[in-house]
Amino acid sequence: MNWLDRSRSIAPPGFNRWLIPPAALAVHLCIGQAYATSVYKSALIGHFGLSQTAIGIIFSIAIVMLGLSAAIMGTWVERSGPRKSMFVAASFWGAGFLVGAAGIFTSQLWLVYLGYGFIGGIGLGIGYISPVSTLMKWFPDRPGMATGMAIMGFGGGALIASPMSSALLKFFDGFNPATDGADWIASGNSVGKLFLTLGVLYFAVMMYGVLNIRVPAPGWMPRGWDPSKAKVSAMVTTKQVSAANAIKTRSFWLVWAVLFLNVTAGIGILEQASPMIQDFFRGADGNSAVNAAVAAGFVGMLSIGNMAGRFIWSSASDLIGRKRIYMVYLGAGALFYVVLAFFGGSSMLLFVAMAVVIISFYGGSFATAPAYLKDLFGTFQVGAIHGRLLTAWSAAGIAGPLIVNGLLDAQGKPGTMNAHNYLPVLLTMVGLLVIGFVASTLIRPVDAKYHEPEEALASSRKGS
């Protein structure tokens, strides 16, 4: 299909670059559904008659496939251009839902693993990295803001998918508030119909992105922006480094460690958000002042903090520099974790404020990462390098819950703990952030021996 080729998606003269962020957001808002799977988890447990773990594996496969496909397919995404890779992402993400629906209707869990987990997970990984390098090429003057806008969409996708899925499940099941109680759980049949609906809907919205994404013509610059007059920083290279060479550098692995540690620390709160706030405000009589509805409000607040942090902090990094902003994420994050651990139980407002800011740093670290990679390695294969960096996310997705659950299991049973029991977990998170802070200070410009020779870059431009 020639219309998907990079050469067919070069923007004509006069193209408005502000058409690109909605195209990128169309993809990220759809794949962000991955954060909203808890809506139908109980329904799937009831439908298949299996444990939480067996159902949880569906989502674990998807997240592992996200990291693997981003890392493995990153170079292909860079070579093929955003239109073809976004089309492949839309096809995999949509097909994943359809195969998953078949698994639900026929009560075959392996088909759900294959569909949503494996096939959908590939769509997640390719979709996540597809528009990122293109955005940075369109906004060389504000790369942090540009990637922040798209990656904010991944956080925002859950905010849309969660209430929309609840409403659709109620519609398919004929929910009646007068007869169905607060503990109503959707039927498997309605989850199957939800998967069918989401598969078709997400494919259609992502196709808007496919049809509207453009790459800038070679040599294009924003009007009035002169790269030679841009603020010079030793941490922002004008050279280019290939993905194969980038992973040989110390700086890449330091950025990997920084992202891994910051995400692991953020997951500490995200994983435990609802029980954590109830435990922090548990009285001496064993009853919590926070009920399930209020705890759900806290989880919603964290989602908004996660989304807003992606845009706000990533945009701020254009002004204060990528290295400095990561030191804020890690240094101030560690400080806020200490405040949360020792004083969080004294005031609901303080507890919520600290948690929201920490989660905004978690989101910010995701959104700032592509611009940091561009600063260190140039735009030549930044999408592919970003794909390899996302393995840090997969690793943190495994390490974070293991650390948190392991430490909390040693403290007591769920529903009986208080703020004091969270000290080991929270102080462990402080330790991780301090290590990350030190790693961040060690990041240096990439050695010239890793730079691509000019002739190789020139021939690559001719070939693309």
Place this chain on the structure above:
Amino acid sequence: MPAQPHDAIDPAGPAGVPVDPSTGRLVFGWLLVGIPLAYGVITTLSRVGQLFQ
């Protein structure tokens, strides 16, 4: 003088008013992503309100 980037203005607008052909696509694109996002934020904020009641 050859056309320059960002100069693509359609002179055929009503009453001779220049119309940037990308304006409609811009509005549609941002509404397509903005309306669902606003829906998500508003429904989430309505849950958040219970935190401070």
